[in-house]
Amino acid sequence: MxxxxxxxxxxxxxxxxxxxxxxxxxxxxxxxxxxxxxxxxxxxxxxIPAYYKIFHNIDRSSIYSQKIGHLLIKGVSICEDRNSTWKADMSDKFTVVNNFGNRPNVCFFGLFDGHHGASAAELTSMELPVLLLHQLSKFDPSYQMTLEEKQIINSFHTVFREEYIAIEDLFSSINKKTRAMRSEYEDIHKAFAKAFWRMDRLLRLGRKEVSRVRWSGCSAATCVLEGSIKSPYPYKNWRKTNNYDRLAESSSSQKMPEIISGILHVANTGNVQAVLCRNGKGFCLTKEHTTRNINERRRVLQNGAVISSHEPYGLLEGQINTTRGLGFHGNLKLKKFVIPAPQTISVPIDDLCQFLILATNGLWEVLDTNEVTALAMTTFQMYKQIYNSIIRNKSSPANSETNITESDSDIHVLFQYNPESEECLSTANSKENLSNSKYSNNFIYNPENIERVPPEMTHHEPCSEKETYKPHSINGVPKSEKKSGTESFYEGAAEYVSHELVNAALEAGSRDNITVMVILLNGSEYQFLM
Structure with missing residues (x-):
């Protein structure tokens, strides 16, 4: 020295x-x-001598903006940070699919938190949307699959045999307690359950795994947002009136009133959470499947699991704190308790819904639902104030005021499906072994066949240091230079909110990878105009 x-x-x-x-x-x-x-x-x-200058909190977050054509969506942005102080690798992955199933105003969002590596999360981000689309198309012909997606499904035929399909039907069946809650969304919830179950089965093939004793797994949160336009005046009633022709003629000069609404379907396993903000109040739409969940602790303990005591809530078999997820097939004892059964829920989306936030464990281990909601609202307002001040400096348009009618802020659950744990555990020890099958050797995503993934599906790929960037900003607020008006506002606002939530998690002492997906909904427009 x-x-x-x-x-x-x-x-x-x-x-x-x-x-x-x-x-x-x-x-x-x-x-x-x-x-x-x-x-x-x-x-x-x-x-370290005093003449060295140490830089703290170096910004290494990456931001990805998504262009979404949807009636209910104003802007979408994903911000991620490896959290290099505690993590050597980034294991979070995400997927955004616009016009899901070739249906306008239908989007798929997926966020996957990898454990023991990124292999399971990476494969799930690519294949789970296709598996879900395949299940949805079986009962709803409006969901259409492309030729590439059909080829992917056909390549799985050696994996999903007849005896497996019988077990799968048992897994995804609605139990007697919820049979009375039959709903038009029951088929969608079954589709989610089967897609998760099949994805878990595909991960048993061990593709891209680098260890023989510890295979990767992942937590997952997936959403399908359906939007539609409805008129307050039914078409058949117009026909019955003598004034229909006069109404039709006047429609050209005066636009008929429209109601934009939608349905959000959510399914999750593990510790990736989704929060919906409606009328200024946050609602957690997902269940946390970890050892902190009393019901999950009871389930695994009743089935013979061991929860260690050297963590705040203990580790399942001394390895992980998640009790549901996809993958984890390297340890048969652990896999007996980590089941792929998703928690599913459907909620209506209206003009009072402001934003939807999906985030991995790196955010939720240090911030709760109320804190995240408050931070998102505050940072949105901060961005709006700076944006408006810049606009005023360029021009002085008349201030418009929009009054928001008061409405009940409670979320109304249209349908919720909580599968029985016992049904899932009964299939954990299946003796089917396809490790030497033709599929396991051939169907591996590589540069030669990656084009089989539909072009409108956006997956997260690992970024090098050169690709990591910070968005252009005005006084610290991200801004798009290529767009103008409200479109650039919402895109920049989504970037800013997601970025600030990641920074808040880092400042709060998060020790995990952090990925935050912010989806601004129509309700944010009222907040923008206020």
Whole structure:
């Protein structure tokens, strides 16, 4: 060390590497890890001379804006951060599909939090939307599959055999307790259940897995948003009136009133959560399937699981805190308890719904639903004020005021399906082994056949340091330079809100990968005009 200046980054790199290895090994508890971290902090302060300038909170977040043509959506943005202080790799993946099933005003959103690697999350982000679309098209012909999507489904025929399909039907069947709640959305919830079940079966093939003893898995939150336009005056009633012709003639000069509404279908397993903000109030639409959930703890313990005590809520079999998810097939004992049964729910979407937020565990481990909702509302208002001040400097348009009619802020659940855990566990020890099948050797996503994925499906791909960027900004607020008017406002607002939520999680001490998807809905327009 004599005669040489100390390297300030060496200790930081060593600390990051050791903490990541210790966290992945589950050898030490939180108290010991904190002691190790404190020791590194002391060495850091002692060894680095004052003339070195240390930069804290370097912004390494990546932002992805999505162009969505949907009646209910104003803007979509995804912001992610590896959280390099605690994580060596990024395991979160996301998928956005516009015009899902070749249906206008129908979008698919998926967010996947990888565990023990990104292989399961990556495959799920590509294949689960296709599996879901296949199930939806069986009972609703309006969902149409492309030739490429049909080829993907056909390549799975050796995996889903007759005996497997019988078990799958049992898994996705509605139990007796919810049989009385039959709804027009029951088929959609069954489609979600079968798609999750089939995706879990495909992950048993072990594609892209790098370890023989610890295969990856993932938590998942998926949404299908359907939008429609309705008239308050039914068409058949117009026909019955003598004034129909006069109404039709006057429609050219005066636009008929329209009501834009929709339905949001959500399915999740694990710790990826979805929050809907309606009329200023946040509603969590997903269930947390972890050892912190009392019902989940009871389920796994009754089936013989062991929950360790060296974490706040314990780790299932000493490995993970999630109790439902896709994958995890490397450990048969662990897989006995980690089931792929999704929690599903359908809720109406109207003009009072302001935004939908999907986020991985990195956000929810440090912030709750109310905090995230308040932060999103506040950052949206901050962006609006700066945006309006810039517009006023360029011109002085008349201020328009829009009054929002008061409405009940409660979310009305149209249909909810909670599958019985026992039915899922009964299939956990299936003896079917297809590890040597033709499918397992041939159907692997690679540069030669990646074009089989539909072109309108947007997947997350790992970014290099050069691809990581911070959006253009005005006084710290992201801005699109190519667009103008309200379109650029909502796109920039979605970017800003998602970015600030990620920053808030980092400041709050998150120790996991962080990915936040912000979907601004029509209700945000009223907030913009206020």
């Amino acid at each position: 004599a005669g040489k200046k100390p390297q300030p980054l060496i200790l930081a790199v060593q600390r990051q590497y050791i903490i990541s290895k210790l966290l992945s090994s589950f050898t030490f508890n939180e108290k010991i890890l904190q002691s190790i971290n404190n020791a590194f902090e002391l060495i850091w302060k002692k060894e």
